[in-house]
Amino acid sequence: MKKLFKCSVCNFIWEGEDAPAVCPKCGQPHEKFVELTPEQAALVYKSEKTNDIHMKIVTLVDKMIEVSKQGIILDLDPACVAGFKAAIEEGYIIKQRSKAEIENHIGKGKW
Ligand SMILES: [Zn+2]
Structure with missing residues (x-):
């Protein structure tokens, strides 16, 4: 280290x-x-991979939201559009959960 x-x-x-x-x-x-301090450095190293995973989740969800918007534009049938709209709403929750965790980590020196 x-x-x-x-x-x-x-x-x-x-x-x-x-x-x-x-x-x-x-x-x-x-x-x-x-x-x-060694204790502070250990927190940074220990949380590095987890913070990266949260950022990757946010990026992946952004892609999912974009694809879902394309599905809404295609407008094949109401069930598909409802599913795409739900994916966008759920994606927002997933993103916010990861962003909240990142904020908590930063507040504790884990970044
Ligand atoms: Zn500086």
Whole structure:
């Protein structure tokens, strides 16, 4: 597990043996970085894969919603259109659930 350094200005997390010369996100100097404790770093590493899965779910649901909209436009029959509309509504719930989890993780330093 490499060391992690967080920019105290923008919260960008840098992985490496030392903090970068300048923050890749906000351009602040090296001195603005604070090394995360091993406990804080463990939270970041432990949650990385799970956060990625949540983001992939959001992306996949966006694709599902787009496909469902195409089905609504085709308008083959009422049952199909109702199914596509339900998929859009359910997709919204799935997306919001994953986004809420990501927000909870960030609030706990797990990102
Ligand atoms: Zn920064």
